[in-house]
Amino acid sequence: MTGKKSVLGRLMPQVAAASATDQPLPAFPNLIADDRHHDGRPMVRLAGEGEQSTTQDIPSNPVQDSSGPASHQPNAITHSERKREWGINRASGAALSKLTESLAVENELKAAKEQLEAGQIIVDLDPQQLDSSFVRDRMEISDEAIGELAALIREQGQIVPILVRPHPTAAERYQIAYGHRRAKAAERLGIKVKATIRKLTDEELVIAQGQENNARVDLTFIERARFFIALNSKGFKRKVIREALSVNEGDLSSLIAVGSRIPIDIIEAIGPAPAIGRPRWRALMELLQEQSAVKRARQALGEDGIKVLPSDERFRAVIERLQKKEAPKTQIWEDPKGRPLANIVFTDTKCTLRIDQRQEPDFAKFLVSRLSELYREFEQQKAE
Known part of the structure; x- marks a missing residue:
């Protein structure tokens, strides 16, 4: 006392x-x-x-x-025994004091760890320790954009930390929830990136990832549609996807329609198209409902002159190509005597065969009577 x-x-x-x-x-x-x-x-x-x-x-x-x-x-x-007893008591007291100090340090470390895991502490991480999110949201991160961000960080420093979680399968590594561009800019500068570390489930990560981008109005319409397709393919529930994209059910339906009905390879080839909104993507979706239009779109996006265009221009080039009516290709079939008996016209969706009955009136009837036999021969040839 x-x-x-x-x-x-x-x-x-x-x-x-x-x-x-x-x-x-x-x-x-x-x-x-x-x-x-x-x-x-x-x-x-x-x-x-x-x-x-x-x-x-x-x-x-x-x-x-x-x-x-x-x-x-x-x-x-005896007095000596009492002295020995007091010595033991003093030693026990010293040991108890050290144990108390040790427990206090342990409690401080535990509290710091809890703060760290709750994202209340900002730490410096080596960009080489970081891995991207398991779901991509951005379609393109240009070198020019990274260079501009790196110059800004060099001048003003990194103002906003990125968010990461401990990697679920790799020790001593972290997975980015958001801040991929800041991490790349720091790597280019050869400096550490400021980050908050938080324990996140897969669902919490994608919600944080999507909501941070939505807060900055950073993802384009087609990137958000593509993000939905990626989350849906990984089995996330509709409620989680809606929270990640911060959209109502009506807007989500538009993202679903465009993202699922336009082939993913065409979306990837066009890119984020920041100036292209929902109405024009829906127009492209309608044009691509014919298989021939899908083929023409892929052909256009494979042309060197279109591949080098910016993303918005690639979109416009594909739309223009699909809206343009191609001239029908006409062929003339002649018999061994050189008589033009058949006129064949090919379009994207049809083939028209016209037979001139004035020169050979029975040829058309003969051809029609043999159509079933010709088709069986065609099927057999495909099977071989």
């Missing part, structure tokens, strides 16, 4: 002097050990009237009494 002497201290003020001269401890016939305990320690008190003293536990002469030497008394406690 701080600032106050203990009961034993008040009752035995001469103990310190006795220990210095190694004299016998005096007797305390009025000292009684109480049956009650406080904090696991026995209590002592002065004997009241009519109470027995504790002289049987603490003899009047601890060195020697009438029955013989103190060394032969079972309850006799």
